[in-house]
Amino acid sequence: MISSSDLRSSPHIVVNLNVDTVTLPNGLTVDLEVVRHPGAAAVVPLKDDGTVILIRQFRHAAGGFIYEIPAGKLHPGEDPTACAARELEEEIGYRVGKLELLSSIFTAPGFTDEVIHVYRATGLTTGRQQLDRDEVLEVIELPLLEAIHMIETGAIRDAKSIVGLQAVYLRSSTK
Numbered sequence: 001m002i003s004s005s006d007l008r009s010s011p012h013i014v015v016n017l018n019v020d021t022v023t024l025p026n027g028l029t030v031d032l033e034v035v036r037h038p039g040a041a042a043v044v045p046l047k048d049d050g051t052v053i054l055i056r057q058f059r060h061a062a063g064g065f066i067y068e069i070p071a072g073k074l075h076p077g078e079d080p081t082a083c084a085a086r087e088l089e090e091e092i093g094y095r096v097g098k099l100e101l102l103s104s105i106f107t108a109p110g111f112t113d114e115v116i117h118v119y120r121a122t123g124l125t126t127g128r129q130q131l132d133r134d135e136v137l138e139v140i141e142l143p144l145l146e147a148i149h150m151i152e153t154g155a156i157r158d159a160k161s162i163v164g165l166q167a168v169y170l171r172s173s174t175k
Helices: 004-009 080-092 144-153 158-172
Strands: 016-023 029-036 040-045 051-059 063-066 071-073 098-106 117-121 137-143
Touching: 004 016, 016 158, 029 137, 040 080, 040 158, 051 080, 051 144, 051 158, 071 080, 080 098, 080 137, 098 158, 117 158, 137 144, 144 158
Parallel strands: 040 117
Antiparallel strands: 016 029, 040 071, 051 063, 051 137, 098 117
C-alpha cells in the first residue's frame, strides 16, 4: 500500500488527477475528474517478411501477462517519433529504419486526456534490448495474420495493440 506521504515525496509524478469545473455545451456546470497524462507512443514492428514483433508483458493492472505492441510514455517535451524509436529498441532490441504514423488515439476520453501515437516501424535492424527494472516481458515474432487472429479470439485485448495491428493489416491488404 502506498501512503499519501510516499506520493508527495516521489520524484516521478506519472499522472495528475484534476477535478475541473466545466460548463457543458448544454449550459450545465459540473465537476469532472480528469486524469492528465503526458501521452505515449506505440509501435507495430513489421519485418520485411511480414512478421510482426509483439511482447508478452506482465501487467499488474490487467492481472497478469498480456500481448502488446512495444510502447512507452513520452518524456517531457519528447517528440512521439523519438519515443517510438526509443521504446522499440529498449523493449525488443531493434532499431527502426522508417516510422509511419498510423493514428493518434485517445485511450479513455471519458476520464483522461492521454493520447497514444501509434506507428508502423519498418526497415528494422538489430539493436540492443534495455529493459527497465519493472519490465517483465517476452518478445514474440509471428505472422501479421496470426496476430489478427489473436485479436479475433480475444488473446490480444490491449486497445493500442488492436488499433495498430488492424491498421497495419488494413493498409497491407489494400496494396
